[in-house]
Amino acid sequence: MNTTDREAILSRVRGALAPLPRRAPLPDWETELIHMRTRRGDVDAWALFQERLRLVNGLPLEGAASLVTWLEQNGWTRGYCDPELWPRLQAAFPATFTVETTFDRGRVDDYQFGITRAAGAVAETGTLILTDGATSSRLAALAPWVHIAVLQRAQIHVDLQSAVTSLADDSNIVFCTGPSKTADVEGILIEGVHGPGQQVALLLE
Amino acid sequence: MKFQQIDQFAAGLRKETRASVYDGSKKGYDARTKTLFDHFEDPDRLRRVAGEIKQHVVENLDTYLPQVEAKLRANGVIVHWAATAEAANQAVLSIMRARNAKKMVKAKTMVSEETELAHFLEKEGIECVETDLGEFIIQIDGDHPSHIVKPIIHKNRREIATSFEKHGLGAYNDDPQTITRRARAHLRNKYLEADVGLTGANFISAESGRLVLVTNEGNSRFCLAATKCHIAMVGIEKILPRDRDLALLLNLLARSGTGQQLTVYTEFISGPKSPAQPDGPEEMHVILVDNGRTDVLASDCRDILRCIRCGACLNVCPVYRQASGHAYRSVYPGPVGAVLSPLLAGKKFPELADLPKASTLCGACNEVCPVNIPIPDLLLRLRNKGKLEKSEAAAAATPPMGGWAVMASQPAAWKFALIGGKIIDHLPHKFIPVPALQAWTGKRTLPDWKGGEFRKWMKNRPRPNPALDTPENTR
Amino acid sequence: MFGIALWSLTGRVVRISVMLNHDPLRPSGKRVQLMATCLCDAFYDDVARATVEVLEYLGCTVEFPEGQTCCGQPAFNGGDWVASRKVVRHTVKTFAGDAPVVVPSGSCAAMMFHGALLEFEKENDLPEVEALGRRTWELGDYIFNGLGVKTWPGRYDAKIAFHRSCHSRGTNSGPAIVALLGSIEGLTVIPFGEGEQCCGFGGTFSVAFPHVSASMGDLKLDHIQAVNPDLLVSLDMSCMMHLAGLAEKEGRPIKTRHFAQVLRDSLKNAGLL
């Protein structure tokens, strides 16, 4: 570490601020300030979450059976599943599926889907919250075309404020709002740039 | 010089490029307005509060910087300080060398654009791959970004398809979907082969030491899933006091920049990966970069350090829309660049002192800025600075004002000029050797000279003007 | 405005949003001083005349300080603050007293209550400049908010496009003038595309950046002429001079008026003047 640069920067900062007769105070702000107009406190969080997830082109599903049907419809039969989740899901998956519970980074493109656990969700924005603690493999939740995050009702925050102020004690928390996307080329929306082209939230109680 | 450099650049801009830039920025602005006003009762109050929070940080960096450093260390992050661009690049290089690392994947960061990190590393024999789609295209083209959020706003799909073909990324195909898929396939291997992932940070919370990164493509997430070492290059002004302030700023950032509620990936990073996690960095470094920021802090334009690089002021700026980002000859174009670039240039300020002139001072940038920076005021201060430092770039095509000021502070001379100005109606304009008049009449006609007419009317009209201080007229 | 004085004395950046807020403390009596603007002095005599006639119709006593020249804005915007301060000092001297100063221009008004304060931040005579700024009103703001006149009598048969000049961004002038114009019998204010966009004039910008300036103006004209108004009306003749000059040069002339002329003619049409 360069201690001289540290001292140089800090002393320049102090020098620059010294002539100020007073410093701008830190304003307080009430949470209502960022309440969305469309906020509906009374509504069921899962219902709101589903609506908002669809707006960002994500897909909400309920129950393992509906997931399997959807995967079959799309011809996605090779994937990865979090080893802790697999015992609960296995029964719903027919033998036509090949599901691995360790993710081999040498074959990232062999996996059409990856199933991992969500650590939470934000209803208002249709956001899934992923953490190191809940995600069995960062790559498995990112590299396959389809990512399925398994969620429970009790994990859903109403709004961003509540989610941001109760961040887990985890070194890597990701708010995922829909599939990976870009509009770099002529402003045209394309999904599935580096990450998933399909983002699923699977409600499993 | 006949005209200002940015004007000359704009005049020579290809029609296609101008159309791409215009459409792209207008789309961005329209989306911003719609989401902000659809979603919030009083978006302007959000902007004002956000601005106050960031101004507070800027004016208290002496407290916040050591605080952030301590938090980062406690979180297991190795902290570096870099006073200059060279120092920042060297810090990256020495981390790479210590790990014997040869390959880097990097996400989009404006600081690394400032320090020209990718070029520097390439020269040192290190492969450094830009992973943001736009930046990747810029990199293979040897081009420069022209927008801080949409780096290839100036390019159309045909140009991109051509350069993909040229660089062995498949036969010509200008379908944006195909372009994106090809980049996906190509970059995937780069992530998996890389030793180090480099990102910037949009915010750092002084309360928790969390770095916040926002992307849409998921490239920074991929950098942090595939590599074993994470380096974040962060400008010293990126701090927010509390975690809850992150919520406020995040509510504004994506809405202002792209009209989204939230970007697709918003990452809160506070250290190396958790022990049980198989993927991701075991080591994390944060390089706190000055590179001219303390000079800005010492100037009367320190408010620009509030900037969260959302790009809204570029999108709304009518000059940016006509001139494009490359006209600004620097990393930061548009209104924010017109303030920041000349200041960051340090001793080379006079060379970029024309940038603050590229504005009609219409104020649209201030109106959209999520941290409410009074950009027009800052531009004016820099114009004055450019004049005081006798910048030639700034003086170009600007009519000298000294003589005018003498006249305009002496009523007799003024009245004389009002009568004498009549001559303008009688001489063909092209024979009057005044550059400003030439520039005006090159594009527009001039109204008839009516110098002194109003004064005559006011004095001679039938209804005399009662004396101002007669008692019945006082209120 | 007291807020502003405080900010600027402490050497901090003055925020535009603070600056441009309507100040209820501004004097609003009916003895007014007219700041005619250099543009009206040189080119648009009828705008200044209309301003006087409108003000007098409202019962004001209008004084015209003969020594007035220019507000100092050209040099201020051009970066030559030394030259500009010279002119501002002259203006402060010329407009002595405590009567409201009324200006038929959003741009010159903003120069007095915002721009000048910026360039006098570190000068000893800042308080005098601030005092003048506190007394300065843009004409429409003065009529609507200062005198409380919310509707306009008379008649004016026209479909007009209103260009709200940029220097009135964030002030009360735009809404005030639109309300006044909209209340005139026979008159319709028609919206047009990208109404918030700058016309591209920008003072010295128009001659230092003629290409960008003209492209911006063309865009504005395209939008305005697309809705085919009878008249283009504004509160700033500088924008009008640029747009009308551009339109004429390009062979697509457009009729422009200052809103004071429209107010005055509305009275005349109904025999009220």
Ligand code: SF4
């Ligand atoms: S100056 Fe304001 S509007 Fe412009 S990029 Fe920075 S934060 Fe965004």
